[in-house]
Amino acid sequence: MDLVWFVVLSAFIFCIGAAGVLTRRNPLVILLCLELMLNAGNLALVAFSKMHGVGDGQVFALIVMVVAACEVVIGLGLIVAMYRRRLPIDVDQMSELRG
Amino acid sequence: MWFEQVMFFFAALLAVAGALGVVVLRNPFYSVLALVGHLFALAILFLLLSAEFLAAAQVVVYAGAVMVLYVFVVAYVGGIEEAVADDSAPRRLGPLFAAALFVELCFAIVGTGLGAIDTRGAETGEGFGSPGQIGELLLSKFLIPFEAASFLLLIAAVGAVLLARRRRGLEEMGGA
Numbered sequence: 001m002d003l004v005w006f007v008v009l010s011a012f013i014f015c016i017g018a019a020g021v022l023t024r025r026n027p028l029v030i031l032l033c034l035e036l037m038l039n040a041g042n043l044a045l046v047a048f049s050k051m052h053g054v055g056d057g058q059v060f061a062l063i064v065m066v067v068a069a070c071e072v073v074i075g076l077g078l079i080v081a082m083y084r085r086r087l088p089i090d091v092d093q094m095s096e097l098r099g
Numbered sequence: 100m101w102f103e104q105v106m107f108f109f110a111a112l113l114a115v116a117g118a119l120g121v122v123v124l125r126n127p128f129y130s131v132l133a134l135v136g137h138l139f140a141l142a143i144l145f146l147l148l149s150a151e152f153l154a155a156a157q158v159v160v161y162a163g164a165v166m167v168l169y170v171f172v173v174a175y176v177g178g179i180e181e182a183v184a185d186d187s188a189p190r191r192l193g194p195l196f197a198a199a200l201f202v203e204l205c206f207a208i209v210g211t212g213l214g215a216i217d218t219r220g221a222e223t224g225e226g227f228g229s230p231g232q233i234g235e236l237l238l239s240k241f242l243i244p245f246e247a248a249s250f251l252l253l254i255a256a257v258g259a260v261l262l263a264r265r266r267r268g269l270e271e272m273g274g275a
Contacts, residue, residue: 018197023122036121052221080263
């Protein structure tokens with residue numbers, strides 16, 4: 001398989017994720033769409049790593065996975081805190097940063 | 100050769116279907132399940148790109164651990180079915196923006212000056228993408244990012260505990 005296929009696929013998945021972030025209102029699903037975008041980036045990184053025959057891109061992808069895990073933990077913690085305070089789980093109605 | 104192509108199109112179809120499922124499905128629980136399928140398809144693609152360790156990490160860490168966290172939170176919060184999209188401007192323009200972005204990215208990829216993108220990549224040796232090679236890179240060339248990642252994980256863990264702990268009185272205050 002030519003690498004250009006992998007890169008185009010990664011661009012397509014990234015755009016699906018971007019559309020999801022823009023159209024969905026549930027913060028849980030928005031986090032999932034962010035994961036999609038990060039994974040698309042990972043796929044491109046691994047494809048370019050293969051293109052050069054150097055392992056650096058794979059290490060980058062691994063670090064991206066770590067960052068994604070951190071983002072998930074904090075995002076889910078925020079959602080749980082919102083739920084505990086009976087706030088609506090909807091990004092359109094969350095317009096105040098109040099402790 | 101043809102096996103590789105069949106696997107690529109199978110995995111690519113599964114990945115795109117999973118991604119569309121995440122965006123389109125109304126129930127967050129089904130969205131999480133679609134993302135798990137998407138992650139498995141990506142692991143297959145990583146294997147095709149001879150990134151064995153990354154594929155294993157994808158399945159074990161991502162599809163295994165991170166998605167379990169999602170499932171727990173969806174079960175805790177309750178799968179809230181969100182109302183069918185209203186027609187505020189960003190909701191209508193979102194897919195349009197994504198399509199424009201994809202077209203632009205395709206122009207960039209097809210017109211790129213990277214000569215090797217139309218090949219199957221450089222010839223790689225036996226150990227390419229193996230745990231040994233990744234570990235060696237992490238502990239020599241990328242030692243500082245590695246340490247920074249460990250600090251980031253620690254900060255995220257502390258932050259999550261801080262965010263999700265139960266504080267007396269706040270529940271009643273927020274409920275008004």
